[in-house]
Amino acid sequence: MLRKLKQSRYWAPISWVYRNSGLKARVYSRSLTPPVPSHPLGELLQQLNSDAPLRSPSATSFTLPEGVSSGPMPQRDQDMLIDLLTRLNPETIFEFGTNWGVTTSYFVENTNAKIWTLDICREMFGHDLTGELTMVLSNKETGLAYRQLKASEGRVTQVFRDSLKLDWTETEYPATFDLILVDACHAYDFVKSDTEKALSKLRPGGLLLWHDFYPTVDMWPDVFTYVSEFAKTHSGVLNIKGTALAAWVKPH
Secondary structure (H helix, E strand, O other), X not given: OHHHHHHOOOHHHHHXXXXXXXXXXXXXXXXXXXXXXXXXXXXXXXXXXXXXXXXXXXXXXXXOOOOOOOOOOOHHHHHHHHHHHHHHXXXXXXXXXXXXXXXXXXXXXXXXXXXXXXXXXXXXXXXXOHHHOOOOOOOOOOXXXXXXXXXXXXXXXXXXXXXXXXXXXXXXXXXXXXXEEEOOOOOHHHHHHHHHHHHHHEEEEEEEXXXXXXXXXXXXXXXXXXXXXXXXXOOOOEEEOOOOEEEEEOOO
């Protein structure tokens, strides 16, 4: 019966709905042994061997254009990220996915780190394609939030690059990064490629974060699928409880 269905003209739309509705990810999640567990922040801090007390986070002060929200990261996730930053105080950070630069601004205000942040911009594409790039900002819009902060001067390097084509040897990057955030394109191939690139530059004991990992698979199923696959071959992956952040500490 299934073979006949796959050969029929109805298979293509059925397959598309199955893959893109999140149903495939839900079915897949049931086969995971074990699934990515959700733990409080304390569990992650134990892996990081960090007993540093929480410092008061720095207030951010930037103004986005009228009608623009503070970015796709919910407040609870922003608060958790700031909590992590104020405890760990990394010296080098790489961010896949700049957008307005709101998350980058939290890196600037809550660490003394050197920061590299990567994204594409509309100017990288032909004018005939710009109408399709609804989530892509212009060169001037990208990173607008952090560029309003004086503290970002000399500390943030903006990289305009398709992350699939990122080459660590094409410019001067540090030997390793203390923290890498994967939060660019959420399609499976991009999450996989960004993660694999991150692995080669993350220092032993460094922290890898993925945003938009939802344990209930109610959003961004490709992120869930890849991170869950990664967890099957890399022990210690966890979801920070109450957030859409997944985390992994690279072994020493």
